[in-house]
Amino acid sequence: MPEFPLPPCGRSNNQVAAQQYKEVVKMLARCDRAVKLAGPVAVEVTIYRPRRFGPPVAYLPELIAAMQGVFFDRSDQLVELRACLAYDRHRPRVEVAVRAAADQTEVLPGAHAQTSY
Numbered sequence: 001m002p003e004f005p006l007p008p009c010g011r012s013n014n015q016v017a018a019q020q021y022k023e024v025v026k027m028l029a030r031c032d033r034a035v036k037l038a039g040p041v042a043v044e045v046t047i048y049r050p051r052r053f054g055p056p057v058a059y060l061p062e063l064i065a066a067m068q069g070v071f072f073d074r075s076d077q078l079v080e081l082r083a084c085l086a087y088d089r090h091r092p093r094v095e096v097a098v099r100a101a102a103d104q105t106e107v108l109p110g111a112h113a114q115t116s117y
Contacts, residue, residue: 002032004094006049007062018062025066034071034098041072042080042101048088056085063094071098 004025008017047059060083068075079101 002029002034002096002098004028004063004066004096006047006092006094007059007066009054009058009062018065021062022066025063026070029070036070037072037077037098037100039077040079040101041077042082042099043067043071043078044082044084044097046084046086046095048086048091048093048095050087050089050092052087056083059094063096067096067098071096 005021007021008014043064045060045063047056049056060081064075064078064081072078
């Protein structure tokens with residue numbers, strides 16, 4: 001399972017930091033001999049944060065952007081995303097598992113899940 005440092009998330013609005021993170025993900029994925037998948041992709045993420053501060057979902061956009069082009073070509077290939085949160089103040093990181101997803105029924109553009117409040 002590939003392991004990456006925490007993404008910059010809201011800590012840095014800097015494009016340079018985002019680009020550097022993408023390069024780190026690409027390099028570490030190559031070391032793990034990651035394979036780029038075609039077709040629907042499922043991703044499981046475990047985020048190990050150093051402390052309980054801020055929303056954990058803030059890490060996901062940068063992480064997914066960094067994974068694109070390394071594990072899959074286009075973000076619309078991502079059909080399943082599972083994220084878990086854990087705390088490790090001594091070694092914050094992100095662990096990622098990427099696999100080919102089972103065939104999903106196609107959702108038409110503009111169709112959204114109905115939510116009742």
